[in-house]
Amino acid sequence: MSDPNTPIEATPTDADVATEEATATPTETERTVVQLEEEGDIAADYIEELLDITDLDGDIDIDARDGRAYLSVNSSQDSNLRILSKPDTVNALQELTRLAVQAKTGSFSRLILDVGGSRAARVAELTTLVDHAVERIEAGAQAASLPPMSSYERKLVHDIVGARGFLSASEGEGRDRHTVVTRA
Numbered sequence: 001m002s003d004p005n006t007p008i009e010a011t012p013t014d015a016d017v018a019t020e021e022a023t024a025t026p027t028e029t030e031r032t033v034v035q036l037e038e039e040g041d042i043a044a045d046y047i048e049e050l051l052d053i054t055d056l057d058g059d060i061d062i063d064a065r066d067g068r069a070y071l072s073v074n075s076s077q078d079s080n081l082r083i084l085s086k087p088d089t090v091n092a093l094q095e096l097t098r099l100a101v102q103a104k105t106g107s108f109s110r111l112i113l114d115v116g117g118s119r120a121a122r123v124a125e126l127t128t129l130v131d132h133a134v135e136r137i138e139a140g141a142q143a144a145s146l147p148p149m150s151s152y153e154r155k156l157v158h159d160i161v162g163a164r165g166f167l168s169a170s171e172g173e174g175r176d177r178h179t180v181v182t183r184a
Helices: 014-023 033-054 080-084 087-105 118-138 151-163
Strands: 059-065 068-074 112-115 143-145 166-171 178-183
Touching: 033 059, 033 068, 033 087, 068 080, 080 087, 087 112, 087 118, 112 118, 118 143, 118 151, 118 178, 151 166, 151 178
Parallel strands: 068 112
Antiparallel strands: 059 068, 143 178, 166 178
């Protein structure tokens, strides 16, 4: 039984990370390519072990860009990797992988995991959501709210909205944080 006076370590949420990054100096938030590659290697080992345990085939590619480690798991053959490529499953695996990296490095990881092209599929879904929001605004609405999503997905939405010539802002707290699209 644990001591009730012992503090429990919490995993940082997207909001915690955003707050820390907004108040930190650039050297505190920017990871070197070597650090990102180390995160990628740790994450790849974790995912490879998971694939072995579940008897799934997949090739793992590691990339470091935009201050994040990116891990992509794909299969060159007709495999059952699609079992893991559902968005909620990928998000859960990404969080578990981030925890594995954090346990080894002692630092929070902003690693992005893609399984079987799931991220490209999600970008297509987000693009459709933005297109519908833009249509509502062009039809006379003052603003259009999108559903709650992660900070990474909101960043993608902000990029898509900006490319369409509209403005966007994140509103709400925690799990209710969402993007609102308006005219420029």
